[in-house]
Amino acid sequence: MKKGIKCLALLGLSVSVAFAHETFNRDAQLGFDKTYSAQSMKHGQLGITVLGDISNDKGVFDGGEYYSNTGRNRIAEYYGGSAYIGMAFGMFEIVDVSIMLPYYYDHIGFDDYTDETEKISAGDAANQGYLGNLRASLKFRAPLPEDQMFDIALVLGADFPTTDANKRGIWIRRPDYINKDKGVGYAFGSNQSIFRTTAAVTMDLRKIDAAPLLFHLNGGYRFTVGNDEFPNFFSFAAGLEVYPLPVVSIFGEYYMDIADGDYKIIDNMGMNEASVGLVFHIGSHLDLQVGGHFAISKDYTKAPVSGGFSHDGSHHNSNGTQEKVWRYKTRTTPSAYGFGGITWSGFLIDPDRDGDGVPDSEDKCPDEAGDKRNDGCPWANPDLDEDGICDSWVAEKGLHAEFADICEGIDRCPNEPGNGSDGCPLDNPDVDADGVCDPWVAQKNMLAQFKGVCEGIDECPSQAGDIAFNGCPSKNPDPDQDSICSPWVTDEGRLADFADVCKGYDMCPGEAGPVANKGCPWPDPDVDGDGLCDAWVTEKGLGYFFENPTDPNVKQCKGVDKCPAEYGPVENDGCPLENPDPDKDSVCSPWVSEKDMLDDYKSVCTGVDKCPNEAGPLATGGCPTEDPDVDKDSVCDPWVTQKGMLDVFKDVCTGLDKCPYDSGSVKNNGCPLDNPDSDNDSVCDPWVTQKGMLDMFKDVCTGLDKCPLDSGSVSNNGCPLDNPDSDNDGVCDPWVTQKGMLDMFKDKCTGLDKCPYEAGSAAADGCPVEDIKLEVYFSSGKSKLTANSKRTLRELAKNLNSKERKNERYQILGYTDDRGKESANLKLSQQRANAVVTELVKNGVDKSRLEAVGKGEADPIADNSTAEGRELNRRIMMKRIQ
Structure with a gap:
């Protein structure tokens, strides 16, 4: 799914780049804000716009009388907004039509009011919103050449009264909405129709690859139809668009109105503002606009206008008889206000931007007009060597009629200009250079063509001769040796003299030919x-x-060749055949069946194509159908099953795709599968086994993961294994042996750790090797054990001979204090250690398991300068060594 989202995002980005220039203005025409672009939409392109602006500038009205629920009052706060909802459609690459319906909203909050009795009343709020007047626009672009940077267009428009003139706000949106004679303003639009005409010029430097810049100039005029009480205006707009990135454009605009005439109330009042903005071409054909407007002129009407709403929107006081009239000076442009919105554009029909009749989706050359039979691409030069003889592909594609004014026939030498009928260069007309033309010149009626080179007919074309002897060195009765006498033999009456050499009259004395053709060679009987x-x-x-x-x-x-200059099969009387399957859908064009040639083309196509120029399956007669597998996962989309066409598409897909827009597994009915090994431990998640898909994912994982979210060992069913050597002493914890995993961890540990939580030596089965002090005592200065010590050693012997310890080995270490000679102390310590070993052996401990070692004064464990310390240092220790 994530990949699919990424693909859609990338697709969206590519589309946004392709349509980066399709920015719309508030009238739903190409351009921005109030400026029109002279460029036009593509044929069949649809645009939808939702734009708007918002202001909280109380500067759009000045002074005046305003009425709240408490009477005349001051305005404390103001918010005004406008929305422009439009739609546009492009036709024929040069005409755009659009409609736009605005919606306006005003909100006013009043100050608290104190009356004559000093009673304070809370101010209320006045709110009003309603539709504006419907605006329709029609653009005609001049069809100028595309390879230059200018476009010119004429925009005609009209505003139709769809608003309710009684639904009044306070911000008068356009100066056209003020009755100049009565001084009444209509914030959301008057009940009059307005006609507009605008000329637009655009200079697009992108067309000449100079810079990512566009300049726009507009000039226009608008007037209220059939009512002179409302003012007319000239308008002017200039705009600049810059594309610093393919997905971002920046624009700036200056717009102004100039009143046509002298109007006392609205003198100098119009729209005079600058605008700047950004357009983000965010993909999926969507553009996001954001920006701001800034007033250049802040002139108000000379006199107050009336028409603002009352607090309840009714315009009347409580008795319903008298309208509460708001009067104030006004201007149409706030000091500064923001705008923004979103637009979309796409195609209702497949575009054909080169106008060759082949939709861009099928056109292999979408920017170059071509022929439908050549996938929308132009044909190659039909006569590459320019000798007037068509290259062979012209005949192969049956295009002689299309190129009849350029060439004819079939060029056997397409890369070499020739003056022969086959397009090849002609032979030398006088090989022996004797001034007498070789026979082929006369046969091809080309004597006049070579009159400056030779004349006559050379009877000896390989031997230089005299024209008097017809190009032979001397008179030869049969120069071409075809046994037919040269004409002079007959002319001179000497047939009898040469009867043994030749006979008859040779019409081609320089070229051997049969008697049946009077000595002339036959023309090529099969030119093609x-x-x-x-x-x-x-x-x-x-x-x-x-x-x-x-x-x-x-x-x-x-037989007889009906197309002697074009190679063709016998079945078609020597004429070239058309392509048996021009749309390459493996369904034969109708002529194949009509000529009973289905067997001849069975390796190419079958059946009869009812749509020979559009690819489609055999089941639909070669006519196009929907993609049977949109997500390309080899599982057929539902319509295939619904139409009973599974056999038709069996080489493409199978089954019924329950997720036709998400690629998935055949075994999962075309729906995407989860990751078969979520924790990447090579043990399959449970659903793989549940769905019987272990074979499918055998190269990824195996078995059933009992811990699918925790990476583990295959041998441990996918669950994580404990540390095989918890105390890091090189001896494996007991579970390693219990699970038969000693080989798996042989590089980390060995054996069985009897003390898995305490580091020890391998010799001690992983247990810590400590020196154990034996509570044994000797006579002073001697190695004789006391009776109590022997009893202690008897108990120790029983313990050492137990089943758990019978294989253990120990050192018996003897120590002394430092009083006396060191050598004497060492000897005494050895004797005492021997005495302990002897006693243990006497009580049944195998002597091989014991080793007596005297250490003397070494390794003191206390201070020898005190009696207590010396007593501690005189000791017998036992140390396990295996």
């Missing part, structure tokens, strides 16, 4: 080489001759 004879073969009755030639040098052919 498709195996079918050109028409002249039949016309001369030579069909049998070329179908079964006896001369191996004669080309073989049969």
Whole structure:
């Protein structure tokens, strides 16, 4: 799902870049705020706008008389807002039509009021909101060339009275809404129609790749229809757009009205303001606008106007007979106020920005007009070598008619200009350079073309000769050796003289030819080489001759070629066939069936395509249908099952996708699967086993994770293992042995720790090795044990021979204090240690388990300068060593 959201976000960003210039103004036309762009929307493009502004500037009215529920009073607070809801549609790339309906709202709060008796009454509030007048606009853009930076447009518009003139606020939104003769103002709009006309010019430096800048200029005029009591205005606007980033634009605008005429009440009053703003092209065709307006001129009406609302919106006092008239000087532009909103644009029909009739979604060359048969791309040069003979692809695609004014025939030498009918360069017209033309020149009726090179017909084209001898060195009765006599033999009456060499009259004495053609070689019977004879073969009755030639040098052919200059199969009478499947949907075009050629193209297509120029499945007759697997997860969208077309799309998808817009597993009915191993411990989460999908995820995980949120070992069912050596003494805790995991942790610990929470030595099974003081005593200065000490050692022997300790080994360490000679003390300590070992052995302890060590004065544990210290230092210790 997260990936899907990221993909949508990226898609949204790409769309916002593509439509970054589609900013709309408050009239729902391209532009911003009050400025019109001279550019137009694309054909079929729809725009929807929700814009607005808000002000709390009490400066839009000055002085005056205002009435609250307590009578005439002062205004303490004011808020005014405007919303502009519009829609636009683009047609034919040059016409935009739009409508916009505003909604206005005013709120006024009054001061507390003190009357003559000094009684204080709390001020109330007056609120009013209502629809404004509907504004319709129609833009016509001049169809100038796209490769220059200017656009020019004319905008016609009209305001229609959809407001209620009695629903009055206090901020008069436009100067047009003041009756100049009566001095009455209508904050939300008058009940009159207004006609507008505006000329717009835009200079877009992006079109010439100069800078991401656009300049706009507007000039216009508007007037109230059929009522001279309301003023008319000239208007002017200038704007600048800058695109520092593809997804952000900055604009600035200056707008002003100039009254047409001398109006006493509203003299010098109009809209005269500057605006700045930002547009964020946030993706998904959405633009977010935010900015501010700033008054340039703050002139009020010369005289007060009337028409503000009463506190209850009724405009009448409590007896309902007399209107409470608010009178005040006003201006239409607050000192500063904010604006913002959101707009959307998209396409109702697939756009075709190059106008070639191929929608951009199918056009492989969307910015270059082309041919539908070439996927919307222009055709290549049909005559690359410019010799007037068409390249072969023209015939292959059946386009001779389209390029008839450029070339004809089929060029066998497309990269080499030639003057022959096949587009290839012609041979040398006079190979032996004797000034007599080789025979082919006459045969191709090209003597006039080469008159500056040669003349006549050379009977000996490979031997230089004299024109008097027809290009031969001397008179030869049969120069081409085809056994047919050269014309001069007959002309001079010498046939009998050369009867053993030749006979008859050779019409082509320089070229060997058959008797049947009077000594001339036959023309190529199959120019396009498709195996079918050109028409002249039949016309001369030579069909049998070329179908079964006896001369191996004669080309073989049969039948009649209806397209002698274009290669084509016998089944189509020698004419080239069309593409059997132009839309590449594997369904054959109708002509394949009509010509009974389905078997011939069975490896390419099948059936009959009812929509040969639009790809579609066989089940729908080759006509397009919806994508059977929108999310590309190999599970068919529901409509496939509903229409019984699972077999049709069996090579694309299967089953019924319960999540058609989210890619998922076939086994999960096309819905996305959760992570099969949430804690990444190679043990599958429980749902994998529950859904029988262990095989599907065998390369990711195995088994059933009993702790799916905690990473653990496969051998521990996915649960985390305890520390195998809690006390870090190199000896494994008991559970390692119990779970048979000694090999798994062999690099960390060994054996079984009998003291898992206390560090010890491996020799002591992980238990700490301490020196145990034995409560044994000796006669002073001797190694003889006292009776009590022997009883103590008997009890110790029983303990050492217990089942738990029978395999343990110990050192018996003897110590003395430092009084006396060191060597004597060492000897005494050894003797005492031996005595303890002897006593333990005597009580059944195996001697091999005991080692006596005398330490003498070493390792004192107390101060030898005191009697108490020396007593502590004289001791027998036992230390476990295994």
